[in-house]
Amino acid sequence: MASFVSTDCFLPALKSQLGFLNHDAQDHSSGSISVSRLHKAPKSPFLLSSRALDVKPQVQSTGRSSFSQTAAVKHLTGSVTRTEGLRFAVVVARFNEIITRPLLEGALGTFKNYSVQDEDIDVVWVPGCFEIGAVATRLGKSGKYHAIICIGAVIRGDTTHYDAVANSAASGVLSAGLNSGVPCIFGVLTCEDMDQAINRAGGKSGNKGAEAALTAIEMASLFEHHLK
Numbered sequence: 001m002a003s004f005v006s007t008d009c010f011l012p013a014l015k016s017q018l019g020f021l022n023h024d025a026q027d028h029s030s031g032s033i034s035v036s037r038l039h040k041a042p043k044s045p046f047l048l049s050s051r052a053l054d055v056k057p058q059v060q061s062t063g064r065s066s067f068s069q070t071a072a073v074k075h076l077t078g079s080v081t082r083t084e085g086l087r088f089a090v091v092v093a094r095f096n097e098i099i100t101r102p103l104l105e106g107a108l109g110t111f112k113n114y115s116v117q118d119e120d121i122d123v124v125w126v127p128g129c130f131e132i133g134a135v136a137t138r139l140g141k142s143g144k145y146h147a148i149i150c151i152g153a154v155i156r157g158d159t160t161h162y163d164a165v166a167n168s169a170a171s172g173v174l175s176a177g178l179n180s181g182v183p184c185i186f187g188v189l190t191c192e193d194m195d196q197a198i199n200r201a202g203g204k205s206g207n208k209g210a211e212a213a214l215t216a217i218e219m220a221s222l223f224e225h226h227l228k
């Protein structure tokens, strides 16, 4: 049976507060989850009420937190080094191609660096980000791909059209993944100006297309190697 992963990494203050009282210290008055109930309750510090944190800590005889990681815990993670046989689609918007093409090149370069075969990659061009969702859904439902990257660049103009396009693109990609069951990766820049976009398409902020490809590989591996 899995138990709680150690809090060492992110809750040192809480960990130092926590002692492990014997069962007669339960606090039934406030209905809060006292520390001692953690022995029965899911071992998550997030269930602690503030009153439980007032509990005076006792040093556990073992000196170990009950939030210790156990060998029984199974961790599933996609591997970026297991790309053999994984197939990808890249949906890329032609609008702002001066940005989307370097994003695409960043993605293809990452696939190459991680040994994804050219024959296992299909690139589909659409007019703009608004069209990405429908195409990603169709590709996902085709059953041909292990993950789909969606690449675009929405750059604010003079009107509120930006908000419509950006929000539609995000919800379209999200819906495509949820409706098709195939990981759809959001590689769409939403920028206030062209400089921001250039910086994220191979400039000083990196290449978001390359990042999206790495995410796609990990997610494709997670689904293919662990979640079937």
Ligand SMILES: Nc1c(NC[C@H](O)[C@H](O)[C@H](O)CO)[nH]c(=O)[nH]c1=O
Residues within 6 Å of the ligand: 093, 095, 096, 127, 128, 129, 130, 131, 152, 153, 154, 155, 156, 161, 162, 165
């Ligand atoms: N302004 C941007 C657009 N606009 C076009 C839409 O995406 C869509 O193609 C049109 O509304 C027809 O349905 N697209 C982008 O990708 N980026 C923009 O900045």
Ligand SMILES: CC(=O)[C@@H](O)COP(=O)(O)O
Residues within 6 Å of the ligand: 154, 155, 156, 157, 158, 159, 160, 161, 162, 163, 165
């Ligand atoms: C994101 C957009 O739709 C934008 O580029 C359109 O520009 P404008 O708002 O000036 O029409």
